[in-house]
Amino acid sequence: MSFLTLTNIQKSFGPVQVVHDFNMAIEKGEFISFLGPSGCGKTTILRMVAGFETPTGGSIVINGRDQSSLKPNQRNIGMVFQAYALFPNMNVFDNVAFGLKVAGTPKAEIEKRVKEMLDLIHLGHLGERYPYQMSGGQQQRVALARALAPKPQVLLLDEPLSALDAKIRVSLREEIRQIQQKLGITTIFVTHDQEEALSISDRVVVMNAGRADQIGTPFEIYNKPATRFVASFVGTLNLIEATVVDPATGSVRIGDTELKLRDTVAAAAGGKVQLAMRPEAGSLAEGRKSDTTLHGQVVSSHFLGSVIRTRMNVGGNTISFDMFNDPGVSPPVVGDTVALKIDSGDLLVLQD
Numbered sequence: 001m002s003f004l005t006l007t008n009i010q011k012s013f014g015p016v017q018v019v020h021d022f023n024m025a026i027e028k029g030e031f032i033s034f035l036g037p038s039g040c041g042k043t044t045i046l047r048m049v050a051g052f053e054t055p056t057g058g059s060i061v062i063n064g065r066d067q068s069s070l071k072p073n074q075r076n077i078g079m080v081f082q083a084y085a086l087f088p089n090m091n092v093f094d095n096v097a098f099g100l101k102v103a104g105t106p107k108a109e110i111e112k113r114v115k116e117m118l119d120l121i122h123l124g125h126l127g128e129r130y131p132y133q134m135s136g137g138q139q140q141r142v143a144l145a146r147a148l149a150p151k152p153q154v155l156l157l158d159e160p161l162s163a164l165d166a167k168i169r170v171s172l173r174e175e176i177r178q179i180q181q182k183l184g185i186t187t188i189f190v191t192h193d194q195e196e197a198l199s200i201s202d203r204v205v206v207m208n209a210g211r212a213d214q215i216g217t218p219f220e221i222y223n224k225p226a227t228r229f230v231a232s233f234v235g236t237l238n239l240i241e242a243t244v245v246d247p248a249t250g251s252v253r254i255g256d257t258e259l260k261l262r263d264t265v266a267a268a269a270g271g272k273v274q275l276a277m278r279p280e281a282g283s284l285a286e287g288r289k290s291d292t293t294l295h296g297q298v299v300s301s302h303f304l305g306s307v308i309r310t311r312m313n314v315g316g317n318t319i320s321f322d323m324f325n326d327p328g329v330s331p332p333v334v335g336d337t338v339a340l341k342i343d344s345g346d347l348l349v350l351q352d
């Protein structure tokens with residue numbers, strides 16, 4: 001049995017249903033990200049796990065115990081929010097000690113545990129500081145230490161990095177992941193930043209209008225998106241319209257090139273199918289695994305440093321592709337006729 005299970009979870013606010021039939025089984029020690037645009041219901045699910053909201057239907061079970069009759073403070077859950085929710089009138093030590101004091105932990109044990117936590121977040125020397133004397137990143141590390149101090153069974157992180165500068169965000173997300181793995185604590189992380197979710201999670205839940213469109217590893221979500229929404233929300237994507245030649249064999253035409261898809265095609269001969277392709281799946285270079293060449297004209301080419309993103313027109317479709325910068329090779333220029341090598345296995349048929 002999984003450590004945390006959400007079964008048929010529903011949530012309505014008045015007449016508006018914001019979570020529809022959400023199901024998920026989370027294993028002990030897993031790091032799960034809920035990824036989706038604003039308003040898709042991520043925070044509402046997190047708040048139901050924490051006990052701040054009551055589901056309209058369904059059940060939440062943690063470590064074999066149904067949570068419905070438990071108040072938030074009886075669930076043994078640690079939480080970190082977007083805004084630094086530290087107590088401004090308490091120093092770092094007292095902030096981290098707070099949950100332990102409330103639980104009546106003996107003083108000597110509190111001192112030991114707080115020290116352990118401050119060492120874990122590399123702020124052992126700042127116990128006497130007050131929140132206003134610290135940077136945003138330091139404050140969020142203290143918030144993390146405070147959440148972890150009482151040894152919660154689950155850690156919930158609600159956009160904890162979104163108020164921070166880009167550089168700090170990257171280093172702190174890595175630190176959060178390291179700490180999570182070190183402690184082996186089951187964690188749910190809410191974010192609308194796809195790079196954040198892909199980079200630190202065991203599995204990602206892509207939410208769309210109150211439903212999970214897909215639950216999978218970062219690799220699966222990126223390479224095998226289940227829906228058009230997932231495909232376009234996560235990463236950059238080409239949407240290519242192809243004309244079906246023979247549905248039985250999966251033959252389609254893009255521009256003047258006929259190719260055989262790996263996926264099945266639902267449309268009849270002469271009908272259209274939408275295909276998805278990542279920009280990194282195409283290449284002008286020889287030697288890369290490919291079974292198809294698309295011919296077209298370059299309509300734009302942008303030098304982005306490590307990669308060059310080029311757009312070409314193929315029979316009315318604009319297709320972007322990325323090439324790694326090679327100082328010995330001049331990038332394509334607008335108007336060039338180019339031959340883009342692709343592998344038909346990298347073209348996904350979008351079913352929805």
Ligand SMILES: Nc1ncnc2c1ncn2[C@@H]1O[C@H](COP(=O)(O)OP(=O)(O)OP(=O)(O)O)[C@@H](O)[C@H]1O
Pocket residue numbers: 013018036037038039040041042043044045192
């Ligand atoms: N207490 C409430 N009363 C009424 N509607 C609410 C309440 N809380 C949330 N909602 C609505 O439920 C929907 C989902 O909100 P939720 O905060 O879960 O989204 P989210 O995906 O976390 O978005 P964000 O990233 O903006 O926080 C939204 O339409 C929101 O307006």
